[in-house]
């Protein structure tokens with residue numbers, strides 16, 4: 367007899383989650399709450415009593431994607447509740463899709479859960495009340511996002527996140543560490559620390575201290591990094607811990623030795639966005655200081671393996687050929703390991719829209735192509751230098767045997783965060799290999815973004 371996955375009259379909720387990893391964390395939290403209230407999850411539109419669409423409203427293209435997803439959910443199911451960043455624009459959503467049942471904004475967990483209760487009241491009963499309440503994770507079990515704060519105190523000209531999500535609100539450090547400990551105990555091998563501005567963690571709470579494991583710890587990025595470095599997985603090794611959205615404030619220097627000691631993954635995601643001082647000033651970027659190249663150099667002296675990833679925007683209003691060339695020259699010197707490029711896109715409500723001298727679309731495209739060429743060349747050379755070396759790789763996916771019985775697998779090196787960086791493709795892996803395993807790989811080949819290899823004996 368098959369075990370039923372839900373009770374007969376249990377209400378089911380479908381979820382479409384769009385946007386960034388932060389939105390994914392919100393979706394996980396909402397689903398966890400709903401599960402605790404007795405709801406089951408529906409993997410498809412058909413079986414759902416109500417469908418939640420967690421939207422992204424950052425760029426106009428993301429808004430279009432969100433509206434399209436809402437439209438699809440309405441035509442496939444008909445009973446749709448909208449939440450997430452685009453929920454702040456309820457009028458635009460209702461104008462496009464008057465049938466939506468409710469619209470709530472980003473991080474309004476209570477409001478979205480209440481809307482589900484109203485439109486698909488939970489089943490009551492002794493069995494439902496006894497349902498265990500595990501946390502729901504939308505990311506694979508071997509890696510997890512750890513959100514440490516919401517909102518942001520900056521006012522970058524191209525960004526409306528502070529309007530959407532409000533000022534910086536840091537979580538208590540003991541709550542963050544408890545969540546991290548729980549995730550690792552449940553099998554997470556890699557923690558991805560996320561926020562809008564990880565370096566600013568705790569600024570709003572004046573870095574309040576909380577007791578943790580018999581000592582006082584501050585809500586501060588360096589304390590957090592040190593404590594996360596103390597965690598151990600079931601096999602006694604530290605989990606990989608990646609810091610995302612780090613601005614190069616001076617205290618970032620203090621986490622580099624933890625990387626050298628193997629307590630923190632030697633990886634920093636720093637969204638530089640540009641290099642030209644003039645453009646950075648127009649963008650109103652935080653921690654915009656001239657010494658970044660020197661800092662990169664000294665970080666590499668302390669931890670030679672450190673991988674720095676960043677993203678850059680080309681075609682920001684007022685960006686001249688000289689500014690753009692400055693960026694390319696800077697990149698040649700900085701030798702970043704991973705780079706994401708974006709063409710500037712005006713976001714409704716952003717201050718940058720009022721700036722003079724917009725860059726024509728064709729020029730934006732041309733600069734984007736040039737940026738990608740330079741960064742692909744740098745990446746290819748850096749990856750080529752790894753050929754012949756042995757590196758740790760975390761396995762994401764193990765394939766099926768081919769006609770010869772050979773099995774391939776996909777993983778990532780410490781320089782690759784999930785979803786945004788490259789991959790390591792493995793040949794001839796044993797069939798016992800599983801997602802989340804960390805193995806030593808001999809690198810045999812490389813292209814511009816990925817590595818190829820085999821598990822070392």
Ligand code: SF4
Nearest residue numbers: 518520522525527562
């Ligand atoms: S630091 Fe700037 S880009 Fe990042 S969320 Fe804050 S305002 Fe937006």
